[in-house]
Amino acid sequence: MAMKVLVGCKRVIDYAVKIRVRPDKLGVVTDGVKHSMNPFDEIAVEEAVRMKEKKLAKEIVVVSCGPAQSAETIRTALAMGADRGIHVEVPADQMALLQPIHVSKIMAKLAEKEAADVVLLGKLAIDDDSNQTAQMTASLLDWPQGVFASKVEKKDSQLEVVREVDGGLETIKINLPAVLSADLRLNEPRYATLPNIMKAKKKKVAKMTPGDLGVDVTPRIEVLTVEDPPVREAGQTVSDVEELIGKLKDKGFSS
Amino acid sequence: MFSLTNRLRQVASPAAQLYRCQSTLVVAEHNNEKLNPATLHAITAAKQLGGEINCVIFGSQNTAAIAKEVSGVEGISKILVAENAAFEGFLPEKLTPILLASQEQFKFTHIVAGASAFSRSLLPRVAAKLDVSPISDIIGVKDAETFVRTIYAGNAIMTLKSKDPVKILTVRTTAFEAAATSGGSGAVEDLAASADMPAISEYVGQELTKSDRPDLGSAKVVVSGGRGMKTGDNFKMLYDLADKLGAAVGASRAAVDAGMVPNDMQIGQTGKIIAPELYIAVGISGAIQHLAGMKDSK
Numbered sequence: 001m002a003m004k005v006l007v008g009c010k011r012v013i014d015y016a017v018k019i020r021v022r023p024d025k026l027g028v029v030t031d032g033v034k035h036s037m038n039p040f041d042e043i044a045v046e047e048a049v050r051m052k053e054k055k056l057a058k059e060i061v062v063v064s065c066g067p068a069q070s071a072e073t074i075r076t077a078l079a080m081g082a083d084r085g086i087h088v089e090v091p092a093d094q095m096a097l098l099q100p101i102h103v104s105k106i107m108a109k110l111a112e113k114e115a116a117d118v119v120l121l122g123k124l125a126i127d128d129d130s131n132q133t134a135q136m137t138a139s140l141l142d143w144p145q146g147v148f149a150s151k152v153e154k155k156d157s158q159l160e161v162v163r164e165v166d167g168g169l170e171t172i173k174i175n176l177p178a179v180l181s182a183d184l185r186l187n188e189p190r191y192a193t194l195p196n197i198m199k200a201k202k203k204k205v206a207k208m209t210p211g212d213l214g215v216d217v218t219p220r221i222e223v224l225t226v227e228d229p230p231v232r233e234a235g236q237t238v239s240d241v242e243e244l245i246g247k248l249k250d251k252g253f254s255s
Numbered sequence: 256m257f258s259l260t261n262r263l264r265q266v267a268s269p270a271a272q273l274y275r276c277q278s279t280l281v282v283a284e285h286n287n288e289k290l291n292p293a294t295l296h297a298i299t300a301a302k303q304l305g306g307e308i309n310c311v312i313f314g315s316q317n318t319a320a321i322a323k324e325v326s327g328v329e330g331i332s333k334i335l336v337a338e339n340a341a342f343e344g345f346l347p348e349k350l351t352p353i354l355l356a357s358q359e360q361f362k363f364t365h366i367v368a369g370a371s372a373f374s375r376s377l378l379p380r381v382a383a384k385l386d387v388s389p390i391s392d393i394i395g396v397k398d399a400e401t402f403v404r405t406i407y408a409g410n411a412i413m414t415l416k417s418k419d420p421v422k423i424l425t426v427r428t429t430a431f432e433a434a435a436t437s438g439g440s441g442a443v444e445d446l447a448a449s450a451d452m453p454a455i456s457e458y459v460g461q462e463l464t465k466s467d468r469p470d471l472g473s474a475k476v477v478v479s480g481g482r483g484m485k486t487g488d489n490f491k492m493l494y495d496l497a498d499k500l501g502a503a504v505g506a507s508r509a510a511v512d513a514g515m516v517p518n519d520m521q522i523g524q525t526g527k528i529i530a531p532e533l534y535i536a537v538g539i540s541g542a543i544q545h546l547a548g549m550k551d552s553k
Binding site: 013015016018019021028040099100101104123124126127128129130131132135136137138139140142143144145147148150160163164165166167168169170171172173174175183184185219220221222223224225226227228229232248251253 | 344346347348351371372373375376377379380381382383384386387388389390391392401405406407408409410411412413414415416417418419453455456457458459460461462463464472476500508511512517518519524525527532533543544550
């Protein structure tokens with residue numbers, strides 16, 4: 001009984017870019033800065049595609065909430081192997097205040113509309129570092145969650161999920177339908193090949209707004225400031241191991 | 256009559272109500288044997304919020320001993336205990352309904368826990384049902400509604416005000432001192448609230464790394480290895496060094512991905528975030544995402 005998988009992906013500032021705080025101290029500079037799919041979401045998309053290749057999934061629908069450019073993020077997911085896309089349009093200037101609580105409501109509504117069996121999200125987005133959306137989506141749907149997943153296997157009518165937790169690994173079994181969030185080691189995402197990128201242009205992408213889904217995206221927070229972290233004192237280079245040991249002993253660290 | 260109306264208006268003012276009823280619930284974390292120190296750091300953050308502080312302990316066994324540890328902490332009013340075999344594995348699907356029932360009973364204004372895999376799994380689930388936006392990994396409390404947290408792997412610091420009526424927060428343990436475990440006189444009572452627990456998830460087991468070394472999250476000295484170590488066997492040099500220094504051993508993502516060491520040693524944006532007195536990095540390039548996990552080292 002192949003599953004329908006709904007995968008979320010977010011367009012974020014590329015992980016290798018050096019962030020600059022805006023002069024108005026209310027955000028970071030995003031104009032003209034390289035953006036890409038959130039790395040954890042690439043892993044989520046990859047997992048969905050592998051499920052389809054193993055015939056566990058029959059259809060992959062990829063969702064992204066964001067401005068016009070999020071269409072590129074969706075296309076990347078389609079090129080990796082997703083079947084069709086849903087672009088929930090949110091203007092660029094509202095993105096900083098679009099939070100997991102809003103996105104989870106959108107994902108939950110879409111999961112119901114699409115009759116999804118699995119919702120697959122990235123563990124966290126590297127811009128707001130929240131790590132909440134999958135948990136909140138699961139909660140709204142009253143579905144179980146397999147978050148920080150490093151391995152997912154279908155066992156009869158359940159999913160067995162190995163999760164990365166503070167002390168090591170934890171294994172749980174959850175009923176379907178379920179929400180999962182991908183951790184770093186779940187898989188290594190593929191690069192989209194050129195033929196697949198071309199094919200992706202023909203795949204359907206539906207457009208809608210949060211309002212079309214009955215979701216209110218009124219911000220729940222007010223950003224007071226965004227600032228640079230405190231500057232550290234410059235470090236010292238030492239010339240040899242003896243000097244290093246000497247300095248450590250001076251500071252009170254010794255064996 | 257006029258003065259009575261005036262007093263009624265004062266009582267009805269939202270600010271006055273908020274202050275008078277301000278009450279924080281700290282969700283304790285433990286492993287059925289000992290209290291997790293993360294809870295002590297969360298209690299310090301809770302104290303900075305002002306208002307009454309209560310603590311809840313869920314567990315499948317031995318909760319009385321955990322409650323005893325918590326009762327040693329000064330400044331806690333009530334320690335609520337809920338012991339149930341169903342809480343084995345601390346499954347968030349099972350804990351959420353009963354946390355919501357407690358919220359219904361006590362109407363806390365703040366729900367707080369130390370940031371960890373446990374609280375990150377549980378608190379957002381609770382927040383979704385209460386229709387509030389949880390705030391992850393705070394590093395500072397400005398007042399009962401205003402918090403500080405990092406974004407972009409610690410490369411920017413945001414101060415934000417929450418507009419929600421209940422604030423649900425996870426607290427970065429390295430940003431707050433651990434509360435002292437003596438001088439307390441909190442009253443321990445059984446949690447009266449109960450709730451149906453869905454049977455949609457099962458806890459199968461854990462594979463925890465056992466070590467005699469200090470806990471990575473709280474060690475004063477940490478020796479860390481990265482891709483430059485080349486093999487897991489080479490990590491022996493770091494383990495030996497760590498033993499001489501009484502240190503814990505950590506690793507970068509590259510070392511974990513390469514299978515040199517287990518995942519619970521990972522330090523970084525999505526691994527552990529630590530702030531030891533001394534951090535020794537060996538064979539680590541210093542990518543932004545790794546620095547995010549250790550740049551507060553003294």
